[in-house]
Structures are given as structure tokens and as C-alpha cells.
Amino acid sequence: MQSLRDAIYGLIPKPRHSATSLGGIRAPAKRLLILSRYPNPSVSYYLDERVRALADIPVILKGLDDSLDDVDCQGLFVVICRYIKGPQLRWLEHRQKSLAGIAYFIDDDIPAVIAGDEASWPYKFRLLNFAIRPLPRLNRRLTHLWASTEHLADTLANSGHKVDILAPMPSRLAPRSAEIEDETTASLKMVYHATGIHRREHEFLMPIVSSAMDKHKNLHFEVFADGSIARRWRRQDIDPGRMTIRPQLPWSSYLARTADHGADIALAPLLAGRTNDSRADTKRIDISRMGAAAIFSRCATFTRCAVAGEIHIGNTPEEWLMAIDQLAEGRDRRIAARDATLQSIEKMRQNATLAFPGVRFVGLDDMA
Structure with a gap:
């Protein structure tokens, strides 16, 4: 079965910019257009802060179903975030000579998701329809290709094609109120927030x-899960009164919930595999927003911005149970882990740049 998945992975088109689209020196961009599904985590993690740094440069945000007929294409730089639909692609094709450039940004190994066995078929169909099917036409127009991690860039790179890194650039997160320090109740909230x-x-x-729940009677566990995964969680030997299974939320609702409802302990496992190996460590941002003490898998993804005081462990049940014990029983250890992950967000910011790689904007050439 794995050999079949590998074969499918190799057959799925990948983003490439063509030699013809790279020719010539382009004038600085006068304005920026971002095409994406709104709202979504890719825009929040990677684009929002960079857009804010553009100062007086006009920025236009368009959803996948929005018309572009009212957009001035002269000197326009276009960023396609993961997806594009036919009408917008045709608009770009007809106006390419007037544009300052077209970049495609990708933060997942989408062929790996499609060839893998974890994503649902409706999600795979959406990826095929809006991320893969447009690529043969889109690749002929691309002037820039951006990936979220070095590993993902390596999967896309080939002879003569440069892939730039657009690393996560989170907003500065203010420390949450000192809920851990002032804790007066023995109840602790442990969460696992992840998609299917x-x-x-x-x-x-x-x-x-x-x-862990059997050992630590003061833990309440919250997990986001749907369908068969939710059913499997319900079949676990966990007191239903101490476990909350929430359906997946739209991104804007998830942002609001994690900002308003904190947690004490957050679990962030990441198992080895083609899809996970290309991921960035953006889960840190969600965990810090909740003010939680995190347990991370020891892997290249989470090593990237690791700081002293964080908990990074191997993917064995014994190590995970021991780490949960430390946090459930140690208030000071929770404080240290929580504060360390907040520091790692600042490290993430320092490791990134506000620039859009390879793009010059009128009056902002120093950002290029």
C-alpha cells in the first residue's frame, strides 16, 4: 500500500515557476493583492504581520469567489495563498504583462496529504480542485514560489527553480493574566487541538x-474532533463528565475561543511522516494564545524555535505520561513551560523577516 501511495505522490503536480515567467526585470510593485480562503490560519500565521508592515502600500484581500474586475492590475503584485479558482486564474492570465509578479505560497506538502491516509475525501477533493488542478496553467505564470519551511522547499525545488522561505511571522503575544500564579482551584484543563x-x-x-485522566482526577480534557475520531474518543475509558469533545471550528471562531478560553496543559504530538516533516511550528502560536504549558514531540519541526524551559520528548507513551505527570503535579513547571513557549514566539519572530521574498515595493525597497 505504501508503494502505491508513493507512486501517487510522485504523479501529483507540484508548484513550479516557469523560465518564461521569470524573464526580465520587473518594476517595483505599487500594490498587493492576496487571494485566499478567508479567514484561515495560513493568512494569520504568515501574511497578516507582513501586510501590516507595508505601511501605505495598498493591500487588497479577495476571497476565492470574489470578482477581480474592480482591481487595478498596473503594478500589482499577486500572492496566491494555497488555492485559486478558474475565474481568478483567467483574470491573471489576461493581465500578466501588467502585473509586478505572481507568487504562490504553500505551507503544506499537499501531494502528501492527498496521497496519505489521514485526510477525509471531501478535504482531498478540495485540495485537488483548488490547489492541484490549477497548477499546470498557474505554473506558467508564477514569478515567485514561497514555502513555509526548508524541508517543504526541498520537496518543491528542482534544477533552475528557486523556492524562497516565507517563515511564520506571528503577532507579538501579550502574556495572559497570571492565572497559574493565582490558581486557587485544583482543577486543570488539558487540551489537544488538531484537525482530522x-x-x-x-x-x-x-x-x-x-x-493520565485515571491518575490525575483534577484534569479535565478538551479535544477537537469530528466523525470517527470523535467516536473513538468517546469509546475511551474516560469519565464523560471530565472530557469535552468539541467539533472543529471555523478559523475565526477558533481564534476567538482560544483567546477567550485558556488552558493549563496543551499536548502537541507530531509523528514522523511525509506530511508532518514539512510542517512549521505554528502550533506554538495557538498554545501561547491559550497561555498553556505545552508538551512537544522531539522533532525537527518543534526544535526550530525551541527555548530552555520547554518540554520536548520522544514519542513513547512512557515519556508522554511522565511529562503530563510533571505538569499536572508541578505548578512551577507549568509556569516555566508556559513562559518558555511565549519566549519561543519572540524567537520565531526574530528568525523571520517582514519582507515578501524577492518583492520590491515602491518606496519600500529596503524590505526586499
């Missing part, structure tokens, strides 16, 4: 969480 694409991580955590 992380089925293996859900399955890995189920017996671990069940054992």
Missing part, C-alpha cells in the same frame, strides 16, 4: 490521555 488530518496523533494520544 492528524488522525495518527489522535490515536497515539488516546490511551495516554486515558491513563
Whole structure:
């Protein structure tokens, strides 16, 4: 079965910019157009802060179903965030000579998601329809290709094609109120927030969480899950009164919820695999927004911005149970882990740049 998946992975088109689209020196961009599904985490993690740094440069945000007929194409630089639909692609094709450039930004190994066995078929169909099907036409127009991580860039790179890194650039997060320091109740909230694409991580955590909940009667567990994954969580030997299974939320609702409802302990496992190996460490941002103490898998993804005081462990049940014990029983350890991950967000900012790689804007050439 794996050999079949590998073959499918190799057959799926990948983004490439063509030699013809790279020719010539382009004038600085006068304005920026971002095409994306709104709202979504890719825009929040990677684009919002960079857009804010553009000062007086006009920025236009368009959803996938929005018309572009009212957009001035002269000197316009276009960023396509993961997806594009036919009408917008045709608009770009007809106006390419007037544009300052077209960049495609990708933060997932989408062929790996499609060839893998974790994503749902409706999600795979959406990826095929809006991320893969346009590529043969889109690749002929691309002047820039941006990936979220070095590993993902390596999967896209080939002879003569440069892939730039557009690393996560989170907003500065203010420390949450000192809820841990002032804790007067023994109750602790432990969370695992992930989509159905992380089925293996859900399955890995189920017996671990069940054992931890049995040992630590003061824990309440919250997990986001739908469908068969939610049903499997309900079948675990966990007191239903101490476990909350929430359906997946739209991105804007998730942002609001994690900002308003904190957590004490956040679980962030990441198992080895083609899809996970290309991921960035943006889960840190969500965890810091909640003010939680995190447990991370020891892997290249989370090593990237690791700081002293964080908890990074191997993917064995024994190590995860021991780490949960430390946080459930140690208030000072929770404070240290929480504060360390907040520091790692600042490290993430320092490791990135506000620039859009390879793009010059009128009056902002120093950002190029």
C-alpha cells in the first residue's frame, strides 16, 4: 500500500515557476493583492504581520469567489495563498504583462496529504480542485514560489527553480493574566487541538490521555474532533463528565475561543511522516494564545524555535505520561513551560523577516 501511495505522490503536480515567467526585470510593485480562503490560519500565521508592515502600500484581500474586475492590475503584485479558482486564474492570465509578479505560497506538502491516509475525501477533493488542478496553467505564470519551511522547499525545488522561505511571522503575544500564579482551584484543563488530518496523533494520544485522566482526577480534557475520531474518543475509558469533545471550528471562531478560553496543559504530538516533516511550528502560536504549558514531540519541526524551559520528548507513551505527570503535579513547571513557549514566539519572530521574498515595493525597497 505504501508503494502505491508513493507512486501517487510522485504523479501529483507540484508548484513550479516557469523560465518564461521569470524573464526580465520587473518594476517595483505599487500594490498587493492576496487571494485566499478567508479567514484561515495560513493568512494569520504568515501574511497578516507582513501586510501590516507595508505601511501605505495598498493591500487588497479577495476571497476565492470574489470578482477581480474592480482591481487595478498596473503594478500589482499577486500572492496566491494555497488555492485559486478558474475565474481568478483567467483574470491573471489576461493581465500578466501588467502585473509586478505572481507568487504562490504553500505551507503544506499537499501531494502528501492527498496521497496519505489521514485526510477525509471531501478535504482531498478540495485540495485537488483548488490547489492541484490549477497548477499546470498557474505554473506558467508564477514569478515567485514561497514555502513555509526548508524541508517543504526541498520537496518543491528542482534544477533552475528557486523556492524562497516565507517563515511564520506571528503577532507579538501579550502574556495572559497570571492565572497559574493565582490558581486557587485544583482543577486543570488539558487540551489537544488538531484537525482530522492528524488522525495518527489522535490515536497515539488516546490511551495516554486515558491513563493520565485515571491518575490525575483534577484534569479535565478538551479535544477537537469530528466523525470517527470523535467516536473513538468517546469509546475511551474516560469519565464523560471530565472530557469535552468539541467539533472543529471555523478559523475565526477558533481564534476567538482560544483567546477567550485558556488552558493549563496543551499536548502537541507530531509523528514522523511525509506530511508532518514539512510542517512549521505554528502550533506554538495557538498554545501561547491559550497561555498553556505545552508538551512537544522531539522533532525537527518543534526544535526550530525551541527555548530552555520547554518540554520536548520522544514519542513513547512512557515519556508522554511522565511529562503530563510533571505538569499536572508541578505548578512551577507549568509556569516555566508556559513562559518558555511565549519566549519561543519572540524567537520565531526574530528568525523571520517582514519582507515578501524577492518583492520590491515602491518606496519600500529596503524590505526586499
